[in-house]
Amino acid sequence: MVETAGGGPGDGAAEVLDRPLPDGVRRRVVQIVSDGFGGLTLGELPAQLRQYARFAPNRRAKFAGNAMAAALETDPLFRQRIGEKLREAQPELSGALDSGSPPPAADPLDVAAAAYVLRPAGWVKLVTAAGEEALRADAERADEESRAELERLRTELDRSREQTRTETERLRTELETARKEAEALHRKLRAALSDVKRGEAALRKAQAEMEAVRSESQAQVSAAESETRRLKARLAETEAALEAGRKAAREGRSVEDMRVRLLLDTVLDAAQGLRRELALPPVSVRPAETVDAVEPGRMSPKDIAARALSEHDPAILDQLLALPQAHLVVDGYNVTKTGYPQMPLEKQRLRLLGQLSQLAAQTGAEVTCVFDGAELAAPVLLAPPRGVRVLFSKPGVTADELIRQLVRAEPPGRPVIVASTDREVADGVARVGARPVASAVLLKRLS
Numbered sequence: 001m002v003e004t005a006g007g008g009p010g011d012g013a014a015e016v017l018d019r020p021l022p023d024g025v026r027r028r029v030v031q032i033v034s035d036g037f038g039g040l041t042l043g044e045l046p047a048q049l050r051q052y053a054r055f056a057p058n059r060r061a062k063f064a065g066n067a068m069a070a071a072l073e074t075d076p077l078f079r080q081r082i083g084e085k086l087r088e089a090q091p092e093l094s095g096a097l098d099s100g101s102p103p104p105a106a107d108p109l110d111v112a113a114a115a116y117v118l119r120p121a122g123w124v125k126l127v128t129a130a131g132e133e134a135l136r137a138d139a140e141r142a143d144e145e146s147r148a149e150l151e152r153l154r155t156e157l158d159r160s161r162e163q164t165r166t167e168t169e170r171l172r173t174e175l176e177t178a179r180k181e182a183e184a185l186h187r188k189l190r191a192a193l194s195d196v197k198r199g200e201a202a203l204r205k206a207q208a209e210m211e212a213v214r215s216e217s218q219a220q221v222s223a224a225e226s227e228t229r230r231l232k233a234r235l236a237e238t239e240a241a242l243e244a245g246r247k248a249a250r251e252g253r254s255v256e257d258m259r260v261r262l263l264l265d266t267v268l269d270a271a272q273g274l275r276r277e278l279a280l281p282p283v284s285v286r287p288a289e290t291v292d293a294v295e296p297g298r299m300s301p302k303d304i305a306a307r308a309l310s311e312h313d314p315a316i317l318d319q320l321l322a323l324p325q326a327h328l329v330v331d332g333y334n335v336t337k338t339g340y341p342q343m344p345l346e347k348q349r350l351r352l353l354g355q356l357s358q359l360a361a362q363t364g365a366e367v368t369c370v371f372d373g374a375e376l377a378a379p380v381l382l383a384p385p386r387g388v389r390v391l392f393s394k395p396g397v398t399a400d401e402l403i404r405q406l407v408r409a410e411p412p413g414r415p416v417i418v419a420s421t422d423r424e425v426a427d428g429v430a431r432v433g434a435r436p437v438a439s440a441v442l443l444k445r446l447s
Contacts, residue, residue: 021116022135025127026069028113033068034061036085046071046078072117083118094118102126262325263411269324314445317437321363323415329406329434330356330442331399331420332371338421338439353385355446360387368406372399400425407434 021029034057037045042053049071052064060068072079087094093110096102097120102111108129115123321328336348343351353369360367366389373392384390393402403418407429410416416434419442420426426436 021069021127022112024109025112025116028109029072029116030061030065030068032086032113032117033072033082034058034064035089036082037068039085040081044078044081046075049078079117079119086114086117090114097123097126259411263413266325266411266414273324312438312441312444314441317417317419317441317445318363320415320417320435320437321359321365326363326365326415326417327410328359328365328367329403329416329418329429330367330369331403331418331422331425331439332369333399334420334422334425335439335442339443349382353388353390356388357385359446370399370402370406373397400428404428404432407432410434 037049037052037060038057042050045053048067049064052060052067055063072082083094093103093106093114096106097111097115097118102115112127112129115126320326330352332349332352333345336343336345336352340348340351349371356367356369359365367387368389368391371390371392373394382390391402391406393399400422403420403425407416407418412433416429417437418425418429418434419437419439421439430436
């Protein structure tokens, strides 16, 4: 019987299905193969299915369904072995298919799947009929579901219509109430707007009156402040003039006395220096000596240049400082930035002042060092070294201007030496009788 089912003459092996298996039939076929799969040895399985031998039936049907269906269609021996397992599992259905009379109470999908595996005579018709029956059943089921869904939708539609009708009535009632409330609010709003406009008009009038009063008050205050400022200015001018007069009366005589005394000391020291320079013996003045006498010229800073020394020879500075009552004025930053510009300003000042203190001690000359106050970020706390007067220019006044003020403050005839490389400073002090010396000469003398 197995041989007959496996492909003997007169069976359905020569029949060919001219359409794809219906989905329902295919699922049943895959399940039959999966159930019979476990009863075969690894050697009885096709090569492409051996990797699924250890899978559980459900997992095998899920992952190897396409491979099992293809092997069943292309491998007759595998199909015969699966058919044998099916005959063992469902002998009644297999026997009915072999006899050509499938049980009428059986599921058409099970009958078609078993016929596809066993391939009895007329199996194509059974598969086709089962597919049509499945389609018809699906169509009837879909029709029943559509009717039930349509009925449900009609019920929901009627319910929605009723709810919509009820909600519409409720909304109409609420809308009518809201309309009445809105009309009442509009009336109140118009009344409030009228009150606001009247209040705004009254406020504008009050603001205008207040502004007029404020303007008048401000004018009066401004006039009073102007008069006060004018009186304060006149008072300040009067006080300044009075203080200036007092200061002039108090200091005028002392300043003039100081200048005259300093000039007198200069003349006396110059005369003594000239006496020493000429090595004149002390003599008493005779009346005859006043007749046709030539008064020897007094040495001045300008006479030093006639001694055939180079302008860059530090000996010139020594000769100038040896003059009686000599005053050396140093342009501080001009000298330091010529000699050691790489050092910070603070160290430049300290180094120069220390050297000038030694120079003042050696020569006995008056030494004043002037620094530009614009170079400072803050006031300098500095203790001037012995014998050196240290001055910083005030805001808005340069060191050059301060140097010219110092030179102009000296009485005519006093030896004043200014150490600066600035040509404008040198020319300016030379015009008022001072002797300019280059910063390099002073640096050579200090070193």
